[in-house]
Amino acid sequence: QSVLTQPPSASGTPGQRVTISCSGSSSNIGANTVNWYQQLPGTAPKFLIYSNYLRPSGVPDRFSGSKSGTSASLAISGLQSEDEADYYCAAWDDSLNGWVFGGGTKLTVL
């Protein structure tokens, strides 16, 4: 059971906009910023979004993040087949003194 809660799956068709939610608590998302990672099949995770909504260099602006209270969301617009991957949210937890992850959301592009 992960500390952060994500839906196990999401799907969309090419060109659509999809969102993935991430729910936490006052000790993690409520107190700290949220990061998102993309993991393509058979590869290491990739830094996708940090500090709630910032994109590292090279990440397309189709990817956006937001946070409100103890929840966060990742939005992907103009969905492409190469976006098919697992997506994880993460935040520092002040009570646990460590990083916590969501269980991951498997995105399928139909």
Add this chain to the structure above:
Amino acid sequence: EVQLVESGGSLVKPGGSLRLSCAASGFAFSRYSMNWVRQVPGKGLEWVSTLSSNSYYIYYADSVRGRFTISRDNAKNSVDLQMNNLSAEDTAVYYCARDHSLGVPGGFDVWGQGTTVTVSS
């Protein structure tokens, strides 16, 4: 090129020990906190440990505290994870990851390719 390369993963018996290493290159290693994150095949990501740039701050997940020890050698640009009293629940791919922030924990911007640890009799 910024790169992290893990090594040391192997098959080990329950109760055994293993030492993982991560070699860093292409960046000022001594300025960054470093982390270990693991992933059971087919499952999600689990943070294991964080070590600050000067080794002053050390954090462990409850699942490994008391059994795992993280350390670094800034002269050799490497970070290690000593794992003792291993159990089947420690079977996973172990990733080394750099923290992108030079201060408070900020997130993992560079990842290695991972090294596989299998605990089985």
